[in-house]
Amino acid sequence: MKKTEETKNTEGIKRKELVKKIENSQTVQKGKKGISSVIFGRTFLVFFSLFLQLIFMVWGYYWLASKWYFVNGVVTVLGVLEVIYVANERSNPAFKLAWTIVILALPIFGSLLYLFVETQPATKWINKRLQSMHAYSKKYWKQDKEVLEELEETNDQVAHLARYVNHFGGFSVYKDTSAKYFPSGEAKFEELLIQLRKAEKFIFMEYFIVAEGYMWESVLEILKAKVKEGVEVRFLYDGMCCLSLLPYHYPQELESYGIQCHMFAPIVPALSTRQNNRDHRKIVVIDGKVAFTGGINLADEYINRKERFGHWKDTAIMITGEAVRSFTIMFLEMWSVDKNLRNMPLELFEKYLDIVPDKESEPGDGFIMPYGDSPLDNEAVGEQVYMDILYTAKDYVHIMTPYLILSNEMITALTYAAKRGVDVKIIMPHIPDKWYAFVLAKTYYNELLDAGVKIYEYTPGFVHAKVFTSDDEKAVVGTINLDYRSLYLHFECAVYLYQNEEIPSIEEDFQETFAKCQEVLPSDYKRQKFFDRMAGRVLRILAPLM
Numbered sequence: 001m002k003k004t005e006e007t008k009n010t011e012g013i014k015r016k017e018l019v020k021k022i023e024n025s026q027t028v029q030k031g032k033k034g035i036s037s038v039i040f041g042r043t044f045l046v047f048f049s050l051f052l053q054l055i056f057m058v059w060g061y062y063w064l065a066s067k068w069y070f071v072n073g074v075v076t077v078l079g080v081l082e083v084i085y086v087a088n089e090r091s092n093p094a095f096k097l098a099w100t101i102v103i104l105a106l107p108i109f110g111s112l113l114y115l116f117v118e119t120q121p122a123t124k125w126i127n128k129r130l131q132s133m134h135a136y137s138k139k140y141w142k143q144d145k146e147v148l149e150e151l152e153e154t155n156d157q158v159a160h161l162a163r164y165v166n167h168f169g170g171f172s173v174y175k176d177t178s179a180k181y182f183p184s185g186e187a188k189f190e191e192l193l194i195q196l197r198k199a200e201k202f203i204f205m206e207y208f209i210v211a212e213g214y215m216w217e218s219v220l221e222i223l224k225a226k227v228k229e230g231v232e233v234r235f236l237y238d239g240m241c242c243l244s245l246l247p248y249h250y251p252q253e254l255e256s257y258g259i260q261c262h263m264f265a266p267i268v269p270a271l272s273t274r275q276n277n278r279d280h281r282k283i284v285v286i287d288g289k290v291a292f293t294g295g296i297n298l299a300d301e302y303i304n305r306k307e308r309f310g311h312w313k314d315t316a317i318m319i320t321g322e323a324v325r326s327f328t329i330m331f332l333e334m335w336s337v338d339k340n341l342r343n344m345p346l347e348l349f350e351k352y353l354d355i356v357p358d359k360e361s362e363p364g365d366g367f368i369m370p371y372g373d374s375p376l377d378n379e380a381v382g383e384q385v386y387m388d389i390l391y392t393a394k395d396y397v398h399i400m401t402p403y404l405i406l407s408n409e410m411i412t413a414l415t416y417a418a419k420r421g422v423d424v425k426i427i428m429p430h431i432p433d434k435w436y437a438f439v440l441a442k443t444y445y446n447e448l449l450d451a452g453v454k455i456y457e458y459t460p461g462f463v464h465a466k467v468f469t470s471d472d473e474k475a476v477v478g479t480i481n482l483d484y485r486s487l488y489l490h491f492e493c494a495v496y497l498y499q500n501e502e503i504p505s506i507e508e509d510f511q512e513t514f515a516k517c518q519e520v521l522p523s524d525y526k527r528q529k530f531f532d533r534m535a536g537r538v539l540r541i542l543a544p545l546m
Contacts, residue, residue: 178364310461
């Protein structure tokens, strides 16, 4: 139902007041920390160290060039060779364009930076380790032929997608698995605590963000109690947390409670592209029978105990049944990548996978396919699944994403779906968490709107959910944003559902969320501040490298 102009103006004033209130609150909080804590904090020291290393590299080049004139010629030739190499390598055209601009615009710095990025032994070691782990675990990924044949009879197109994901990602499609969708962080958190308390054998947890507060402390208390009961608890979190959220030696603290803990790729004050590939996944596996994933991390803003950007809208999904084994393997593979586990006996996988399904749990209908995406295998599984939904949709595709930084392929998929009559709607935040990402996202608005894509901004605050739903029969809930970092640079995971009884609940959440949104009109983009519009255009050139 269309809102009157007066109502829209009133709501616009209220939104501006809310944004201003939040910005002022954040300024006060930052001020309370004091300048000394910022200057001597780990984040500042790490980035200052990296800055000094960059300065040293550039200074070293100029010093060499002043002593030996041929160095300039060598770097020039190197830049030309790099551009030729970039033009011919297998990668997304947007990455090629961004690197070409950097190399040509900054011939010295750009050439050295690209050479540095392409010759990183740490990243290659991780990739080699992941490949060996994945090769070993292939026997556990074996696709049930009867399930695939049934899927082929039901929908051959979805079966083709399942074959692709299995062949290039190694993940299987399952039946006999039920799903439960959570439309908020609060709902997921409540169920998570219930399931953690039921654990009898093991608990695996993997998160991108962990912050001290009510949410994490509530989970930690249960984990401590479970350790005392003899339950094996493993906790893996991304190394970004060590910058400002958790102490650097926090794994040792958890180990003192009996919790096995590892930090993935901790941020260190040394230039390395390994630090660019983050573990963005959120996985919980309990006894091999229950698994969670979605956008919700372990921090109070995700359950709205702490206000950062207005109301925090997020989602998650819980699955029970055969498909849980995919998340068990995903976790064990990532856990085993840790340098301290180089010689881990791989046969230990088996005891976590030889699980008898819970007789009390009811098998769900339809098909469920958990899958992951690695930034190191040159196969953008997450993006391909999203585009498959867009290209095969008949009636509608509804999307929630916090970021909208798109490749040409994704733009084509979105606009083509809209042009052939599919109702394509995207829900974005109204209050962003990153200014630069928001102004960059808005550079895509006009092109999408002109093609018939409808864009909505979540009026109460920030949307962090990563959800697709289509035609009342397909859905994806996971950790994968619609931006380059998620689709190409991070480790991600999600659950694909087809003809599952929980899909109507996901679409119902979309309808309830649309009611709280403001539709973006072409005129809204024209009212955007000139500086923001120009900043977005400039940032778009280098979007793949951000």
